[in-house]
Amino acid sequence: MRVCKLKKSIYGLKQASRNWYHKFTRLLTRIGYEQSKEDxxxxxxxxxxxxxxxxxxxxxxxxxxxDTNQIKRTKSYLDKEFCIKDLGSLKYFLGIEVARTSEGLVLSQRKYTLDLLEDSGLQGCRPSSFPMEPNLKLDKGEEEEKVDASQYRRLVGPLLYLQATRPDITYSVNILSQFVADPRRNHMEATTRVLRYLKTTAGQGILLPKDGEINLVAYCDSDWLGCPFSRRSRSGYLLLLGGAPISWKSKKQSVVSRSFAEAEYRAMAIAVSEVL
Incomplete structure (x- = not known):
């Protein structure tokens, strides 16, 4: 019997991703790059x-x-180490489409949205002007009819990734994602409402303007006792850099706020933490 000693970590091993990032980090730091502590x-x-x-x-x-020359030197160095393929100007990355206009860069997920509508069989559905009914308070719906949990997850999962360029559906998706363990008919109807809204705004995305002042503006708000069964409030914030949205989130607060002011202060604390 012969035994082979593995000298390199390859695909399929637990250590593969760690070793890959370690090598990539070592190579870039060797030519003057610094790794971000935040990301x-x-x-x-x-x-x-x-x-x-x-x-x-x-x-x-x-x-x-x-600096074009520095970018070329980095590409040449990486090509010598890994034999890379240069795809030119950025047009598509991880499902996000990048379009150049006279005003700046537009990030959207139009193809991703259309594929989601096709997979869910809602290409011919009636469009909606809003992602969720106003003042809708979704609860566990224990008296409602159960629906296929796997089908519900297949809809909510892509919606979570779609938030990368769609801040307008963040609040709705955050509410729908808390029912993936035991979805009911009213939850599925609310999810369908979001998909109907996406049909109306399939090409909507984010504009990163090339002109304007680079100032950071933050907005935050809370929905006091927004969750009807846990009585917890929901925080939300939006950060704009030069007028372009760069960070947003909607999340249920970790504790029950005993007043509207307390819920607002918690939302402000979360937004300030994101700013810092």
Missing amino acids: HSLFIYKTANVFVAALIYVDDVILVGN
Whole structure:
């Protein structure tokens, strides 16, 4: 019997992803990049007049900066180490479409949305103007008829990723995602309402303007006792950088707020933490 000693970590092993990121980090830091402490997938090269950022997702890399020569040197170095394929200007990344206009960059998930509508069989559904009925308070619905949990999860799961470019559905999806364990008919109807809204706004996305002041603006709000069965409030915030949304979230608070003011202060604390 012969035994082979494995010298390299390959696909399928638990250590593969860790070793890959360790090697990629070591190579980029060798040529002057620094790994971001906030996002370990982001690497920044910065001097007096040069700024280049590299964002990595497994083996997909985005390079952006103000110095073409430095970007070319980084590509050449990575190609020598990994034999990479240069796909040119960014047009599509992880389901997000990137379009250049005279005003700036537009990020959208139009194809992803249309594929979701096709998979759910709602291409011909009646469109809706809002993702959720106003003042709708969804509860556990224990008296409602049960629905197929796997089908419900197949709808809510893609909606969670669709929030990457759709802040307008974040609140609705956050509410719907808390019923994936035991979905009922009223939950499925609310999910269908979101999909009907997406049919109306399939190409909607985010504009990153190329002009304007780089000022950071934050908005926050709370829905006091918004959850009818846990009595917990829900916090939400939106951060704008130069007029473009860069961070947003809707989340149920961890404790029960005993007053409207307490719920608002908790929402402000979460927003300030995100700003910092």
